[in-house]
Amino acid sequence: MLPWLEGSFQQLSVRIAADKLHHALLLQGPSGLGKANFALDLARLLLCHSRQGDKVCGRCQSCLLNIANNHPDLHIVESDKQIGVDLIRDAIKKLVGSAHMSGAKVLIIYSAHTMTESSANALLKTLEEPTSNTFLILTTEKPERVLATIRSRCEKLALPLPNIRTTMAWVQSQTNTEIDINLAKLFSTRPLALLAELQEEQSFTYDIYSLGLGKLLQKRISALQLASDWQDNADKVVKWTQYWARQQCSEQQPDSVWELHQQAAKAIKQLRNPGVNKILVLTQLLDKLALVDAA
Ligand SMILES: [Zn+2]
Known part of the structure; x- marks a missing residue:
């Protein structure tokens, strides 16, 4: 887990353990913050059959399938452009019926603000009438562009931003490149974007x-x-x-x-x-x- 997101992740894990996690989360924060990693880690925690607090066991069948990126109850919607209605309809179809692994079912939608209006509308019913043990995790860097009807049915979670020192320390730990402080300032709250920049x-x-x-x-x-x-x-x-x-x-x-x-x-x-x-x-x-x- 990325260090600046650990606290938020831990809080959610407490709610998972108490069976009090909202069925739809909207994770908000700038691009390059680590929303996608957070969403994926959260999904894997939900799917693990013997999690310990905020840690997955790493050994159950669910975890092994996740390690192989091949879990039948984890569905991900992402698109370079807009998220069209077909992608959403396909994803919803996969959520219908019981889970393959007799646990939770999770749908992640990255960059939810790129959903078209018809995509968002197609998703509404699922948000309103969630099937049991089904979780939707949406991420966005532009929450104001997510359709209000979607936003109002999700629990909104603004992920904490790292300060420049945390950003620099983390990027430094990932790479041996010397970091220009002025470049780091441009990406201050977006460590993953800074790392990508340096790796280019x-x-x-x-x-x-x-x-x-x-x-x-x-x-x-x-x-x-x-x-x-x-x-x-x-x-x-x-x-x-x-x-x-x-x-x-x-x-x-x-x-x-x-x-x-x-x-x-x-x-x-x-x-x-x-x-x-x-x-x-x-x-x-x-x-x-x-x-x-x-x-
Ligand atoms: Zn596990």
């Missing part, structure tokens, strides 16, 4: 981005020049700029930061188009960035 190919590092940014703000390089240098890493530049803008926001909210935010959101959409002129997209973004009075 490091030809275009945050250091390089950071240096270029400094030069741009000091008007020692033009937005166009940077955009052309960075075009092969356009997605990364936009993402980092978005995080950077978010950081500036916490200080105050001048219009220039707001405009940078808007421009970054627009750039993300533009970059999805394979034929797009990346230099142009980046120049427009970096032009906005150059107007921010950096904190």
Whole structure:
């Protein structure tokens, strides 16, 4: 279990032991916090036939099936895009009838905010009339986008966020890479995202981005020049700029930061188009960035 989520997990395990866990949970928190790991660990705990507190036994048939990622009573819905109604209908069908392993049945829905309206509606009946010993675990980083009818039928659980020291200590324990404190700050409450970032190919590092940014703000390089240098890493530049803008926001909210935010959101959409002129997209973004009075 991820250290910053241990307390919450332990609390839920007490409720499982007392048979008082709500049948539908909505786990909330930013992406990269560890919601998916939490959901999976919780499902495995629910399915274990001889759990001890917040620990699975690791030896029962359920645990062995889980270790093999092959438990017939654990169903997972996830999708890169929107979660369509067919995925939800299929999942609900699997929940009908008795459990294969004569224990609990669990359905996990990752990124529940990506359910379409018809998907959400298809899920409503299951949420309203749960069959016995059936648990639904939904995760989301955008709870406000989850249909209100779904939200109101779930118990909402906002997972605790780690502080920067916890984040850095944990990421350090997972990798031997030196962690740039400024990069860590961008991902402060999203340790898994920071780890993924570090594990990605490091030809275009945050250091390089950071240096270029400094030069741009000091008007020692033009937005166009940077955009052309960075075009092969356009997605990364936009993402980092978005995080950077978010950081500036916490200080105050001048219009220039707001405009940078808007421009970054627009750039993300533009970059999805394979034929797009990346230099142009980046120049427009970096032009906005150059107007921010950096904190
Ligand atoms: Zn077990």
